[in-house]
Amino acid sequence: MSKTRDEAGWRAHLAALVARDGLCGALGIELIAGGRGWAEIAMPIEARHLNFHGGCHGGAIFALADTAFGLAANSHGPVAVGIDAHITYQVGAEAGDRLVARATELSRGRRLAVYRVDVARGGADGGEQLVSTFTGTVYLR
Amino acid sequence: MSKTRDEAGWRAHLAALVARDGLCGALGIELIAGGRGWAEIAMPIEARHLNFHGGCHGGAIFALADTAFGLAANSHGPVAVGIDAHITYQVGAEAGDRLVARATELSRGRRLAVYRVDVARGGADGGEQLVSTFTGTVYLR
Amino acid sequence: MSKTRDEAGWRAHLAALVARDGLCGALGIELIAGGRGWAEIAMPIEARHLNFHGGCHGGAIFALADTAFGLAANSHGPVAVGIDAHITYQVGAEAGDRLVARATELSRGRRLAVYRVDVARGGADGGEQLVSTFTGTVYLR
Amino acid sequence: MSKTRDEAGWRAHLAALVARDGLCGALGIELIAGGRGWAEIAMPIEARHLNFHGGCHGGAIFALADTAFGLAANSHGPVAVGIDAHITYQVGAEAGDRLVARATELSRGRRLAVYRVDVARGGADGGEQLVSTFTGTVYLR
Numbered sequence: 001m002s003k004t005r006d007e008a009g010w011r012a013h014l015a016a017l018v019a020r021d022g023l024c025g026a027l028g029i030e031l032i033a034g035g036r037g038w039a040e041i042a043m044p045i046e047a048r049h050l051n052f053h054g055g056c057h058g059g060a061i062f063a064l065a066d067t068a069f070g071l072a073a074n075s076h077g078p079v080a081v082g083i084d085a086h087i088t089y090q091v092g093a094e095a096g097d098r099l100v101a102r103a104t105e106l107s108r109g110r111r112l113a114v115y116r117v118d119v120a121r122g123g124a125d126g127g128e129q130l131v132s133t134f135t136g137t138v139y140l141r
Numbered sequence: 142m143s144k145t146r147d148e149a150g151w152r153a154h155l156a157a158l159v160a161r162d163g164l165c166g167a168l169g170i171e172l173i174a175g176g177r178g179w180a181e182i183a184m185p186i187e188a189r190h191l192n193f194h195g196g197c198h199g200g201a202i203f204a205l206a207d208t209a210f211g212l213a214a215n216s217h218g219p220v221a222v223g224i225d226a227h228i229t230y231q232v233g234a235e236a237g238d239r240l241v242a243r244a245t246e247l248s249r250g251r252r253l254a255v256y257r258v259d260v261a262r263g264g265a266d267g268g269e270q271l272v273s274t275f276t277g278t279v280y281l282r
Numbered sequence: 283m284s285k286t287r288d289e290a291g292w293r294a295h296l297a298a299l300v301a302r303d304g305l306c307g308a309l310g311i312e313l314i315a316g317g318r319g320w321a322e323i324a325m326p327i328e329a330r331h332l333n334f335h336g337g338c339h340g341g342a343i344f345a346l347a348d349t350a351f352g353l354a355a356n357s358h359g360p361v362a363v364g365i366d367a368h369i370t371y372q373v374g375a376e377a378g379d380r381l382v383a384r385a386t387e388l389s390r391g392r393r394l395a396v397y398r399v400d401v402a403r404g405g406a407d408g409g410e411q412l413v414s415t416f417t418g419t420v421y422l423r
Numbered sequence: 424m425s426k427t428r429d430e431a432g433w434r435a436h437l438a439a440l441v442a443r444d445g446l447c448g449a450l451g452i453e454l455i456a457g458g459r460g461w462a463e464i465a466m467p468i469e470a471r472h473l474n475f476h477g478g479c480h481g482g483a484i485f486a487l488a489d490t491a492f493g494l495a496a497n498s499h500g501p502v503a504v505g506i507d508a509h510i511t512y513q514v515g516a517e518a519g520d521r522l523v524a525r526a527t528e529l530s531r532g533r534r535l536a537v538y539r540v541d542v543a544r545g546g547a548d549g550g551e552q553l554v555s556t557f558t559g560t561v562y563l564r
Binding site for chain 3: 440441443444445446448449450469470471472473474475476480481482483485486487488489490493497502504505506507508509510511512515
Binding site for chain 2: 021022023025050051057058059062064067074083084085092
């Protein structure tokens, strides 16, 4: 993998991964930006993301966080496979919200790497609220 | 909530929750069975569940487990809101597999309850393989 | 490692690991029983295990669970290093209680293995109450 | 609780909690600093913190993180009880190392609050290395 990829190059590389990801298509997940070891993606909340109480399903929030994690962990090139993840749910999200997930690399060794993902909800006033925090570990093949 | 609901009554009650859950519709999640404090659901893996490597997306496996958790936690009646969850990924799953998640109640207090969910992959030989194990906590409103 | 170790042989093998574990000595952790892929240990709760509220410290409960996890994961022979763990706290424990942790193997591959540990509190009536449930993953060197 | 406590006042308040914590005494945990919603503590690694492989026990690292979490969560006044926690282990620690844990508040509601704790190892060169990252949730009584 080229170490000289620029911002547009990273965007194109990660956007191609999102484009061929079936779950991203099913849930409407879009790339915002990314680079070596990080990724930022978004998901507008619609009817398909809701649970039986009418709020955003925890599984949809996790899927967004997990996708940011997968993009960041695989950005280096070698295949990275998720081995465990933990998520907390601080505040709910609703239809009409747009959730943004940002994944960052906490550590990366020869075989294992750890990422943190924060999921935020954009407010009408331009402010942000932390919806969930996620921590995941990958095994590098 | 009636304490005298029989097996068919529980099935109808939980199937109605699945039917009005947007994410269950988007991912093809189906109820198998359930009762007070437990639920068993399935998801056949198709193109919409795959990640950019072509295997089943960890977010789809989590969404299945989280749905079983939500059904078990809300089966009692009071609204239960997920506050955190942890998942491990033991083996992968692929298009053509059918995943089954079974949620059971580990503890239930006045305000908090804990559930475990095992996700298994059915083999062509009728055997099962553990794909993921999930632990989640809810807050009871 | 011999595959023909009998019950007393396993006990002696694991007891030797506990005997040279500094934290087990500092916290009074004792082996009950164990074998390939599992271990059962105990810790009587005393002043040294309490937190500033006067109840059993969550860190002491975790240390007990983590030790059972480490014994089960290393019972096979190859060095197993913990890479992540999750714990839930269902009910508290107090000075005078005796906590028992039982670790079992959920899966074991070439490089990764997953264990579950249940921590219970013995009652004066001989009954047991689930205090915590723990899930941990190791990397096999 | 006074909102006008100054830096020395916070230090004295939290140091008193550490002084009456049995596990802090058993493990040699010391307060560095703290305030409303945060705490920073240290633990020099000695023989009592080692596991049967001779490295620092994961249970000791967790106990340090959990203590920082408990101090930060209880700093506001109301009793905060841990309900779940997740930890990752990135690099090992050894006898002679001094571990420092810093807890910060991610969110705090009426009944639930979430904290993140980073555990670092100080190097001889004055640099730091991330040993573990921890996320915990409390229930506020």
